[in-house]
Amino acid sequence: MATADAQGNDDVALFLADATLLKGLSELRWHLDDLLADRSPVLVVDISGLSRLSSATLAALLWAQRGCRGRGGRVVLRGPTKRCRDVLVRTGLVDLFAVEDADAAPLSGRAVLAGRGS
Numbered sequence: 001m002a003t004a005d006a007q008g009n010d011d012v013a014l015f016l017a018d019a020t021l022l023k024g025l026s027e028l029r030w031h032l033d034d035l036l037a038d039r040s041p042v043l044v045v046d047i048s049g050l051s052r053l054s055s056a057t058l059a060a061l062l063w064a065q066r067g068c069r070g071r072g073g074r075v076v077l078r079g080p081t082k083r084c085r086d087v088l089v090r091t092g093l094v095d096l097f098a099v100e101d102a103d104a105a106p107l108s109g110r111a112v113l114a115g116r117g118s
Helices: 018-022 025-037 055-069 082-091
Strands: 012-017 042-049 074-078 098-100 110-113
Touching: 012 018, 012 025, 018 025, 025 042, 025 055, 042 055, 055 074
Parallel strands: 012 042, 012 110, 042 074, 074 098
Antiparallel strands: none
């Protein structure tokens, strides 16, 4: 589900949860591809619902980061658990992505709901 705000904010949020990724990464890649096609400058991926970051999930996030950076944008990872943050640090990716705490200010732009809470 996607919604736009009245101010025309271009930021986009993608909410991920373990249940989303259990359905397969094809849905995640589809959402990311759709969001990148919209040319949003900032893609916020809320990963607070993930208990771990798999290599396939990291590959999809890296692909999205390359697409955003190519347009002068960025990918922000919001709300990583301690386990997820440790993976980002061990892999050296913590410096590649902007990382925010879960209590960061909510986006006023569009939001794509992908398996939140189920």
